Amino acid sequence: MSATIIDGKAIAASLRARVAEAAADLAARGIVPGLAVILVGEDPASRVYVASKKKMTAAAGMRSIDHTLPPDTTQERLLALIAELNRDEGVDGILVQLPLPPQIDAGQVLLAIDPAKDVDGFHPLNAGRLATGEPGLVPCTPLGCVILAKTVAPSLTGLNAVVVGRSNIVGKPVAQLLLAESATVTIAHSRTRDLPGLCRGADLLVAAVGRPEMIRGDWIRPGAVVIDVGINRLAGEGGTSRLVGDVAFAEAVEVAGAITPVPGGVGPMTIACLLANTVRAARARRGLPEVIFEPA
């Protein structure tokens, strides 16, 4: 058996197209949603990611506002910039690119962002809203995971979902979203006993670990849906490198019913969901009704 490959690139492109339509609708009312991205330091991966966000924000018909700060930026300077962006009526979304340099307390920075402009969904108020089932801004990568799963399993109700990883940015929010879809959710982590056995019970397996190809083919229940969030760069021969996920794809594809590839699976969904969140924030701040971008 060979699994259906979930084409994250194509699904993300169609989501971005729907976001662009919603942005055009706002533009017709004189509103151009603005997304401010703050990058502190010179982390190469962050730079690439921020450049890509900028390009896609513009392509969706929205305004991209970039702030690149030096690596020795103080916490006070960063908090002052966030306060300025919180007050700026032309800014609908604020994103601080992580990781931040060691002199800055990331928790304090996330707390300083106006929850109404928190398009990353990391503010504790939005995390609490997600946990209590209140409407709010939802973290982008977890939202992307659920959208991808629903393209092959439109109803997640009653499915046994196992999420491997319990970070605040992926594991926990993805588990909350799956719970909201009425899946029966188990969250696994580094202290979980018999992880392979637990994974074998999953109809839906989400891997968000950060360990290359840790989840093997024989950990997967035949026919399961596998969403691989991991992005791991492995060194190849002659100075080359390649990206792999947290799932051993070549093995898993023979067992799973459907699986996301790396690259080209969850990755492209993150920016698409960020753009969707920016339009959502722009509408909510002006009291306009919510638009639904994702499959119901």
Ligand code: NDP
């Ligand atoms: P973290 O390092 O914050 O969390 C990793 C989680 O995996 C932790 O909960 C940890 O458990 C768990 N874990 C580590 N080792 C094991 C193990 N041997 N067995 C079981 N669980 C284990 O990572 P993130 O959540 O930030 O990211 C996870 C992956 O997703 C990374 O590869 C990252 O690059 C990728 N990612 C991709 C994104 C995208 O596609 N756009 C966005 C964000 C992340 P414990 O809590 O016990 O330590």
